[in-house]
Amino acid sequence: MAHLVGGVSSAARVLPPLDGEELVVVRSEGPWIWDRAGRRHVDTALGFGGTVLGHAPPEVVEAASAALRAGPLPAFIHAGEETAAAAIATHCGPLSQVLFVSTGSEAVHLACRAARIATGKSRIAKMAAGFDGWLDDVAFGAAGAAEAAFPGNARPETDRVSLLRFNDVTDAERLFAEQGDIAAILVEPMLANAGCLVPDAGYLEALQRLARQHGALLIMDEVLMGFRLQAGPSSQLWGLDPDLVMLGKAIGSGIAVAAVAGRPEIMRAFADGRGTRAGTYSGNPVACAAVTSTMALLDRADYPTLLARGDALRENIVASFAGAGIEVSTSGYGDVFSLWPSATPPRDYAEAQRMLRPDWSQALHLALRREGVLVMPSGYGRLYLSFAHDAEAMEMLERGFARAAIAMRDAAAA
Structure with missing residues (x-):
């Protein structure tokens, strides 16, 4: 990408390499994104919130x-x-x-x-x-x-x-x-x-x-x-x-x-x-x-069901990390929320600054990518859900976070 400034037109799109490989998207549909290697990921970035119906309805x-x-x-x-x-x-x-x-x-x-x-x-x-x-x-x-x-x-x-x-x-x-x-x-x-x-x-x-x-x-x-x-x-x-x-x-x-x-x-x-x-x-x-x-x-969309599905995911993530001996919390709402490496989420920006751990957030991003789950790598990042996130996508999210929690626990203990 010798001609594109910084390799990308918007800095928020930059992702860290995983095992030396860059993630480049070739297709998105519903809750899914496919990279150029043909691997499918369940997406929680969703165009930074721009696709509440899912990709390409x-x-x-x-x-x-x-x-x-x-x-x-x-x-x-x-x-x-x-x-x-x-x-x-x-x-x-x-x-x-x-x-x-x-x-x-x-x-x-x-x-x-x-x-x-x-x-x-x-x-x-x-x-x-x-x-x-x-x-x-x-x-x-x-x-x-x-x-x-x-x-x-x-x-x-x-x-x-x-x-x-x-x-x-x-x-x-x-x-x-x-x-x-x-x-x-x-x-x-x-x-x-x-x-x-x-x-x-x-x-x-x-x-x-x-x-x-x-x-x-x-x-x-x-x-x-x-x-x-x-x-x-x-x-x-x-x-x-x-x-x-x-x-x-x-x-x-x-x-x-x-x-x-x-x-x-x-x-x-x-x-x-x-x-x-x-x-x-x-x-x-x-x-x-x-x-x-x-x-x-x-x-015609069923917002209560979407929000309830997201709230259940938030609870599941906290429980999965607790099972691995790691305290986390979430802030936000059912279909847009952030994850914090602390027992309680911040109330204001001063608290958010103190709780921010960019290294932890990037490690979580990489651990989830190994499980086919795509999240923002920033500590201030958000997870979005869409009406297209069906049972298969939600199960993949829950399983991915559970495995990522164990991987992060084991990495910290190594």
Whole structure:
């Protein structure tokens, strides 16, 4: 791969070699991935959460293929765009206006622009260790960055962004007391890229209350969590009433598409010219066909069974490691969670940093690969399940983790 920078276009895809061999994917379908050696793996990365229906669901593939055959880029308005927008809006309550883009990073950027226009303020408050895309403004403070740890206990800031400590209401109150130029609070329902840190009871509601009190918007970044726990934004499960929601990943079943859904009075800025919105590929026919088809499938999907299946797997993993004399815990939800080499999972980023053991996480990744199970090698990685993870896939996951636990115990004792 002499011409591809670093051998890959997105750094998150890099995997360590196993017995000197690199894993290169040649095909994915349902819960499975095949490498170029022809070996099948049960997959828990699932396009980093982008395929809640499983890889290449036939109905979505056919819909996208038909749109491709009809012409993927007509430049002008096409019939499928409003249909796809309506399919999204139907699930978003008062957030009835939708704009499509191609990536989650673009959706976050567009939502921040909308918040600044709507409030006349310039600063975005985002979560330290949260991942809201790779564009300059919101890449600040991502997990692993020095500023995410609040060095010297001072609040890290740029000209346009201030960081907040996740699960710390007092810190949010302090920020609004310090600064009067906050356009919006930007938060995920769960800090996924920091190891699936879940919000304390009442935390997200407190953020919403603070935003309303100070004339700021609440922006929920659900690029990862949207349509993961139910057929709609996960923030609805907490009774939240955000002003803007970003969606991606699950809404396109592997096709590159993301969306911003917002209140009409906020989104109007992009119709009357106050806010720039453009993008050659935004809302293209292939993406819109994938969205419409995916929404129809998710409306019929059995979320309670999927979440219960995931919760059972989490319990099984903990029990398997306990049987091998190793304490582990999980954080997250039934179909998206992280594994920690500790008796209890972290509550916030400071605890996650202390518990992080990259060597342990990589060893687990390699032990599981030997068993035909594919997981992220990072300590902040997630395990995703899809509706395609059937009994065979779940049995393979349980068996793989049980054998990996024994292998890690034996390696530690050697």
